[in-house]
Amino acid sequence: MxxxxxxxxxxxxxxxxxxxxxxxxxxxxxxxxxxxxxxxxxxxxxxxxxxxxxQGQEQEQxxxxxxxxxxxxxxxxxxxxxxxxxxxxxxxxxxxxxxxxxxxxxxxxxxxxxxxxxxxxxxxxxxxxxxxxxxxxxxxxxxxxxxxxxxxxxxxxxxxxxxxxxxxxxxxxxxxxxxxxxxxxxxxxxxxxxxxxxxxxxxxxxxxxxxxxxxxxxxxxxxxxxxxxxxxxxxxxxxxxxxxxxxxxxxxxxxxxxxxxxxxxxxxxxxxxxxxxxxxxxxxxxxxxxxxxxxxxxxxxxxxxxxxxxxxxxxxxxxLAGSLTVPGGGGDPDVKQVLLAHRNQVKEDGLLQKMARQLPTPNGAGYVGSETCKTCHITAFAAWQISKHSHAWETLQKAEADPKRYGWPVTAYPDCVGCHVVGYREQTGFVSFEETPQLAAVGCERCHGPASEHAMSGGKKRLGLHGGVQGSELCLQCHDYEQSPTFVYGERWPKIAHGLDK
Amino acid sequence: MRGPTCFLLALSLSACGDTPTGATAGAGTPSAASSQVPQPQALSHDFGTIPHGEARQYDYVFDLASIAAPGRRYVPLRAHIDCSCGRTQVLIRNPEGYERVVDGRPDPTNAPEPGDTLLVRLFLDTKTKDAVDLKSAASRGYLLLQPVGDRDGSQRVTWPFLVQFAIDAPVVLRPFAELDFGRVPQSATPTITTTLRGDENHPDIEFGAVTCTSPDITATLEPEQDDFVLRARCRPGQLGNQAAVLQIATNLPGGYSVNLGVKWKVVPDLEAAPLPKLSFRADLGRAQTEAEAATQFLLVVDHDESRPPQFEVRQLVDDAGRDGSAWFAATLVTVPGSSRQQRLFVRSLGGHPADFRGRIVLGKPGAADGPTLSIELVAFHRP
Structure with a gap:
């Protein structure tokens, strides 16, 4: 290094x-x-x-x-x-x-x-x-x-x-x-x-x-x-x-x-x-x-x-606001070229893969993918399947394919990928779509944490929320004031509510 | 707002605080607050639909008595709103109705006295947004409070508030409500076209004069079928980044005019990329092979299509003006597939065992008094 x-x-x-x-x-x-x-x-x-x-003075002109x-x-x-x-x-x-x-x-x-x-x-x-x-x-x-x-x-x-x-x-x-x-x-x-x-x-x-x-x-x-x-x-x-x-x-x-x-x-x-x-x-x-x-x-x-x-x-x-009708409009064109070169360099250097699996998981277990969760949590899985979270990876792929929106390799950029997959940067987590397709999209374990021990114990080893944080805090890891400016937890939660199966 | 939703909302917003995920929280940020710190419920206001071009104002009233333990006073520090067209002002209004602006110091003199009212005045100005419809959306904000006597800010309270509004623009602009010409070479006069028409509530809108804040942008507006076509042309002037506002008068009440932001960057016709400077390290005491010099190049281009694309080397001199062509060879090679771009390669011919600083001047063949492009040349002698 x-x-x-x-x-x-x-x-x-x-x-x-x-x-x-x-x-x-x-x-x-x-x-x-x-x-x-x-x-x-x-x-x-x-x-x-x-x-x-x-202090103690009136407002100055x-x-x-x-x-x-x-x-x-x-x-x-x-x-x-x-x-x-x-x-x-x-x-x-x-x-x-x-x-x-x-x-x-x-x-x-x-x-x-x-x-x-x-x-x-x-x-x-x-x-x-x-x-x-x-x-x-x-x-x-x-x-x-x-x-x-x-x-x-x-x-x-x-x-x-x-x-x-x-x-x-x-x-x-x-x-x-x-x-x-x-x-x-x-x-x-x-x-x-x-x-x-x-x-x-x-x-x-x-x-x-x-x-x-x-x-x-x-x-x-x-x-x-x-x-x-x-x-x-x-x-x-x-x-x-x-x-x-x-x-x-x-x-x-x-x-x-x-x-x-x-x-x-x-x-x-x-x-x-x-x-x-x-x-x-x-x-x-x-x-x-x-x-x-x-x-x-x-x-x-x-x-x-x-x-x-x-x-x-x-x-x-x-x-520094952008235009609602000109994608990427309004910026210095030469700086945009340098930024584009940066994005492409990140892809060329394979940083997505290099940065994968560098950190321990919070509970020490491994990621298994949402299909495994489905075995017991049928209703929750069904609710997840119709949510936007289950299509998070496709969203990224579509964005990448749309030159009007991006024009750069979004699916190879770690900052973007981190919010559209499960366990990126953590051991056993997402590496690439080709290598870990079961972890592409925001699956169950993105919020509930690695589930290998939970699954192996037949559910006896319980899962909570990833990192033991509040639900609202967890969402804000991705849906922050900048990336989701209109995000309100109380309004969004009903859209992904999935209850408890077991 | 109803109970559980309101609770979750408050929870969400207070958890958010003003320390976003991934950002570093300094000491005394809301996220460092202990469990005894109150987590007040969010205040909210819905402006409904605001016609584009209009401004709105609303006062959020914060009842400190509802969160303060007996004897505890709070100083308002600042307010924030996540909305590009919104501005906030923190005010304390005394019982006589006089208002004073709070300056952000956690000083007891900035705490409201009994009988005072604590306000956050929110200003929204939709003129700062593109003239397009915006669906109703909520933006989050907060007021930051610090208890009197809290010396390190660890007991700060984040009191969330929400603002909901939609924007209705009376015109439909397609495809652009802002014009971006990008890089414009001095010899070019690019045109961007966009269309305007009244929306469903203003089908009979009439458009008047088109004016621009920059003389470099001219525009015409002509009817074409159901729309009006705006053709904006850029005639580049001064080099560098430029911006202007194109205004189109309408017959709508209140003198509403459609404003389009315009941006462009004027670049010279003769350009070297990425910089008009080439530097390298080599043993300048001996001649380099072609392969050794393969990375010692930059790109040159003549954007003026009325001229042939070729360049020629006019001069290669050191800083004192002495001819350096005995020590360096400068050659131009057309880039395959890009007839207007050429690579300028520089190769050491040897015989100059010391650092070299000078310049290469390129010109156009057969145009001795034509434009030239000067490129700085720096070669470090590294035996």
Missing amino acids: TRIRPLPLAGLLFGLATCLCTLAQCGQPGEAAPSAGASLAAAQHPKPTPAGKE EPNPTVVPERDQLKLLLSGTMSGRLEPCGCASGQLGGLARRMQYIGERRYHDVLLEGGDLVEGNSPLDLEKLFTAVTILANMQHPYDAMGIGEKDLELPYEQWVGYTAGAPFVASDLACDSPDWPGKPFVEKQVRGRAVRIASLTLALPEQYRGEDSRIHLLTPLAGYERAMQGADDDAWRILILQGTDVRARELVPTLQPAPHLVVCCDASYIEPTSRPEMVAGVPIVYPGTRGRILQECTLYRLPKGPRAALELVP
Whole structure:
């Protein structure tokens, strides 16, 4: 697992370009925002919301951008933790987000001074996460509108070190509180760029390390937040904008921000419990804290003002919606090509099979398939057969065959397959349709867990729900707010209700 | 809402919290809440059918007394709605009717006082959606509360609410209610066609002027049988991603206009893919064989079909402008099956045992003053 996998040709070229390029900084300071020519959603979007108020003070008016000198304004585009969501999976209508729509939006606007990505580009340490990381870095750091800074989250560091370093080389990753002796470590203490004659210095605090880096002999060391911040701001102009990306919770941010010297002008807190970005900044010790949300579904436009009474931020939320009538429409066509290459690469690499059967089953038993359950649970099986769950694999196959919907190998993509089969990634679970056809579709054991011991004991060893969770929680493993935005447990349960046979 | 359904619904939504499956929960998220944390039942509201283009507003009223143990006060932090056209605002209304916006800090001053009313004001603006009918569907939302004195957020309460609505668009747009031209080379003028007609409730709708927020998009609307055909043409201007809104006036009351989002990306006629840059590592002190240089290429294309597809190498120079053709050979080969695409191969001829940085300039044969394509060349010497 320490070898960097061979990159496809496009990847090689991008990768080499990354190594060779100095960090091309983007943003076109001073260029006026287009008054028209915006996307349908964005063009009709309300004005930015006012800045937050200080404790005990009345609501402030938004600073007037025509009065505040341009040099005292900074336009940032913020996105929080991507968590591996390169694009909406497409299994429900109305899904938001995706890198293609995001880069299209950035390209249309042309006025951002600073592009910031929070951190945790991925949410696991599987080979698929590595592929996603490579694709995300290619798009965010190497294409037409390269990001200025990207935080490093704890999840990013769970990836195998050599591969993570190989894929992130040259990208503007910032980790002010992480120290590493290795010369190839990509985390910089800070990044800085000039905007209208004023430096913008960006720091990022990861605040925690994953288990494998917590030992004394670890190659990565975690500094205290204050030491990390001090290191990042060392040598910065007194006049510089100071921006801090903070991994961690809102509670931690509120504790930490008042202790930082010199005070940042803006804190971008990547608290993963904020699935949607906030539309108003929170003021703590005179510093605006903003929460950019997760999965990149809604972008946060932030205009930062430097006023005599301190920094103020005005926010506007930009939901990245797709079209209801143009499949995949609205995104940057070049980014869509890169994403398509990613999907095809996942298939070519056979990741579906490689990632299968890597985890233990929750109850230690094996999967047997719904046909075995039918022997005793005739009525329940009949109810399941007429439910959509029994056709879940066909749904995926049909989606794959419909070029208007997908145009990429859905049945070979682990994220998609996981919700349409039984026991994917677990021992004795789904591997492929050819190898384990009895586990294709959402069968009995998807909810009730592996049933080999239950069947062998004649039902004496009882089954409950997979993982011992509540029914509603189990459904939400797939039917979450993004993949099933209209899912309501109480309404959907009657559609699959199957009672007890025995 | 009826008993068992309501219970299950509340269970479902409270279990969902704002920490989706697979996402990392930070400390103090609702999923970390202990069993003593109240799990209030969902509030719901049905807007019925909203005509497309109109906005709606509704105030959800949260009765904190129904969940709070005696003496316990809650601070509202924020509200969320899973709907792209919905926005929420958390408000506290005092007995005199004055409202204040809550700023998200878990500060006791943000807790409602006795007699205050806690509201989540939901705004829906259907203009932000494509002009197509939307079947009635429920969207989920929640209000997040934190007890006063809860220092780490572990006792936060997620109070779910639901909004149900349908959208009725007065026109039927087929096949597209949004136009996406994709990549548009500078020399191209692509056209997209879609049809409009009134729906069953507006069969006599009349369409008026067609305007666009970008001069790069022109459109005509002509009757054809029972429909009106909209032909939108893109005449690319500035390079890069572009967007506009195409507006078609109607005779419907209220000045309703059909809005179509338009997107396109203008690319140069002469392009190198994936980047106008070629870099490789090789022993630059010796000549490479053809096989060794087989992966040292990029694709070049001329999208302007009024010109022949061929390129020619005009220059191969280093950063100081010195001729580098003695050290590198640049050759162009047409891609089989794609007459407009060519591969530009670069091979070391030896004699330059050091890193090389320069560029290759391609032009069109027989057009000395025609367009050129500059490609950065970086070769690392690795003996």
